[in-house]
Amino acid sequence: MTQYPSLAAFLKDRATLLAKGPVALVLVEDEVEIDTTLRHHLDCGFRAVVALLPDSFAIAADVAKQVHRVSFDCSEPNVVFAGLNQIIAAAAPGCWLYYCYNAEYLFYPFCETRTVNEMLLHHTEERREAMLTYVIDLYAGDLNSHPDAVSLEDACLDRSGYYAQGRMDPATGQSRDRQLNFFGGLRWRHEEHVPAQSRRIDRIALFRAKPGLELLADHTFNDQEYNTFACPWHHNLTAAICSFRAAKALKRNPGSTFDIRSFKWHNSAPFEWHSRQLLDLGLMEPGQWF
Known part of the structure; x- marks a missing residue:
């Protein structure tokens, strides 16, 4: 769907993406089962599925068309939680959010x-x-x-x-x-x-x-x-x-x-x-x- 070069760029679209939900935030730590994780949560019926992952990680073409990709390094837990809290602060009050990791x-x-x-x-x-x-x-x-x-x-x-x-x-x-x-x-x-x-x-x-x-x-x-x-x-x-x-x-x-x-x-x-x-x-x- 959309590619964002940074979390800050993603948050600028909060009025569109983080208005109502439910929004799935998939934190990609490595290259294991990225596509199956994203497909599974798309099938659950989330209004938007957001993949936060490094630029070097690949996403299958069919999945990439349906998810929002955010360039983000999930290797450091402190950075991950700080990023999630930025998303929570940017989301509209009452917006349902969900987070998980790949696999x-x-x-x-x-x-x-x-x-x-x-x-x-x-x-x-x-x-x-x-x-x-x-x-x-x-x-x-x-x-x-x-x-x-x-x-x-x-x-x-x-x-x-x-x-x-x-x-x-x-x-x-x-x-x-x-x-x-x-x-x-x-x-x-x-x-x-x-x-x-x-x-x-x-x-x-x-x-x-x-x-x-x-x-x-x-x-x-x-x-x-x-x-x-x-x-x-x-x-x-x-x-x-x-x-x-x-x-x-x-x-x-x-x-x-x-x-x-x-x-x-x-x-x-x-x-x-x-x-x-x-x-x-x-x-x-x-x-x-x-």
Whole structure:
């Protein structure tokens, strides 16, 4: 669609691109599964899909016609979060935004037949400004055939081993209302290779922009209500981001790659690329949306 030479140039078009949403922001860290990630989110029905990536990374011609390309280096986390906060500040209040990385795929209840906009309209009617997403680790079943741990055809996930702990408020020492830290997947099974601050699998990946809102380095927001998993009166929708990101990192890291011969264990299951599997495993919640 459009190519922007910088984030600043992209933000000049905010009246057009960041007026209503939902807008998907895909942060491209490497050249793994760029096209499939962008195609997947185009199929979800986002009003705009924005790819932030270096100029040297290629996008397939059919995909390039449908996405907005922004020249941006996603290799430094601090730069990434600063860039996301600039986008949040530039977006119109109430505009729904979503962010993920390449080789990550959004799934939500009934996504095979309903668009992300339909889901967010319902979520907005329930007076929710943000949605909790669980980052579910995917990994290749055969690392001999796929040494980078990425394979869409041979993708596996963990069907158990997920748990939550109360999230404490450091100022009061009390548990924060309707907030939990979630763990599981590869970050739990191989936690000796994962920094403590990177072990959580919860991410508020869908949210509405508003003045003063800031995304923090731990994937939470400075507005505590945005970090809640549900409203006070009933369960709300949640979604899942099925992600090869942890598997890629564990196989690229010299400190872990030789210790891990296979990611499969007795609780591995083939990933079916369907929301029903995630619902059946309790990895996302339909709430009151039928």
